[in-house]
Amino acid sequence: MSEHEIFPCMYEWLTDMDVSLAGNLRRWADNEVMARRLELKESYEQLLEPAMRQLFLEIGLQRLLWPEKYGGDGHNSPKAAVTMVAALEQVSRGDTSIALLLSSMWALQSCMAMEGKENHEACEAFAELFGSQDTLAITSLVLPLFRDEPQARAKLAKGAWSVEAKSARPLASGADAAVFGVLCSGAGSDIPGDEVCVIALPAAAKGIKRGKPFLKTGMAADRNAPVSFDKAKAPEGLCVARGLEACRGMLSWLYLGVAASTVGALFAAYEILKEWGDNRVIKGKGQTFKNNPLTSSVMAEVAREISVSRMLTCDLGRVLSEPGIYGPAGEEGNFVLAEMVANTVTLSAEKAIGGAMEMMASAGYATEWNLERYWRDTKTLQVCLGPYELAKMDYARYFYQSEAR
Template structure:
């Protein structure tokens, strides 16, 4: 098979810098050479090779620091027009392994809130850039509202419960919260971005390093997929942080949702593109009914078409969210409610498309669909894990409420 999946699935290529297209091509080739063509070896020595490859692209190539201004030692991809380029890179990483993309996506989401123009938060950049622009591999965990809990009543962010609380005292704050569930990386993160509420129940985002006194991690738990992104609940026992490291702004929380939907959408899309390659290879080599190729059977071809449709739609939606963000002259900044709503609505749909594409494609692969040897099942588990981690308790319902609020002006839901 000599196809280029990026060319096969249409997208607005003019939104991506030519320089980045060249980088993406290099990552594509790296993924083919180092991971995709050596899947079995990669599976056997997963932990070692994952870390090795993560270092290669994060540190050697420099993707870990990509989103920070050059003045912080970053690559300067902190302007909105660079966003399509960032998702292109994330998609290529995730084509190799969604867990690689997922870890970068969490880092980029938390960093973008602080580092993306026009409102660069220098205090938070001062805190996290030295870690993320250095020569050590770093991980970021994000704690969002509504991650399902059993505690006493809490302040709400658009219906979702905020379980982390911040108490101000002059130039410092204390952060508290028990057994909070991060989106991922809770067991390994160096930096934690925590959606919290202040004394007035106003939502905001606190940035804290995991080595702070009072930060306590629970046991690492096994998840459906994203095996290397070890997760654990986190407790904050009155952790002292600088007030400057808290963004007390509801719009910042909306913005964080926007970045997560965009970047994790790109990750699931990348996983889907590699699944497509696996499926295409299967369909052009598998003989059924003792005669024709699988792809030449009309029933199978109709399923193959559905897979391609779903991936195409996911790709268009990912690039459309990025367009909302990058074309500030049209849409303004991320504080525009349409951007939050679109990111939530499209983000949900991207994950559905990605999962449906893999689910339907696996139908044609029978046992090869669920055999680890073929790698399709890893993409399936990884995408489902991303979908559930991105959801609040209640699944799609909280996002449906966001959409209804925007389109119908609902105020009590």
């Protein structure tokens, strides 16, 4: 039984294309990543980069949500939120770090190319990249590390944005990015909190300096490095989100991607744990792990976390896909919901995969069994969301009109 059947989601929201795409991506994960990683481990050059080229370019995921007019496949409507969930679950089951790179790319695309709200100047500027058949559109988002304090500042003068940041810490891919999506302060609004914007900067823009790549917990496809922007210039039209709601819209899509990527990692963890529970025998009891009440209760909790996480993520996908019903993605309620779902799902994953590792003992932390990589990667997804204590201030403001910051 596949995880689609055993872990429920609202199937009626999926299109035939979503189902077909998910099937293709499942095969990609099985053949291009999972079948080869025992031999190639987490090698970027031998395993991850070739797999990414297949995924982004040959299967064409970097063109999927991009407008047809600019060389994409034209699925650039809010409905793509559901497609994104279906795709990222499968990609992340194969490799969670690649799923994060896709999430970043689709989040940036969502605020420059959404049907009916296209930023034509930006679409024109990035058509060659996102429509490319041979260049990976690696996208690096530079977001606030601590809630509403951007790392970068932008200034508009003479029809161009100038972006400043010293040694900013991107969400991912600072070393490899072809495009940076930089959330900046300084958008010039008189409304408190509204003076933020997202500037899309081509990596070739003058004034961008990348630091030395650093070592991380996991996420091997993400080669990250600090990035400085020294008056990096972008035409005025490359401001792809202006004001709090627009910036939050991008973050809501990113959080959806983080949640879906986490669910995909949980699927992989489930498969590994199931194999262990089916076959491993507790000698003193003569029982397989799944038939022992103590260990089966651990397995049950893992399944509970996966089921609820998937349902929540699919619900969030539906909310973002139907702005006519639920409002824009960046509306405060939707943003808080996205933040809540991403935090809840990543905390669930920490608990679930940690529990599975505890049951598998040394096999849980041996690279050979692969479980530990999903544990490292989902924890990284969690910290990408920023400190949970600060996220809770957003919840309190929305639900209780708290002024705590």
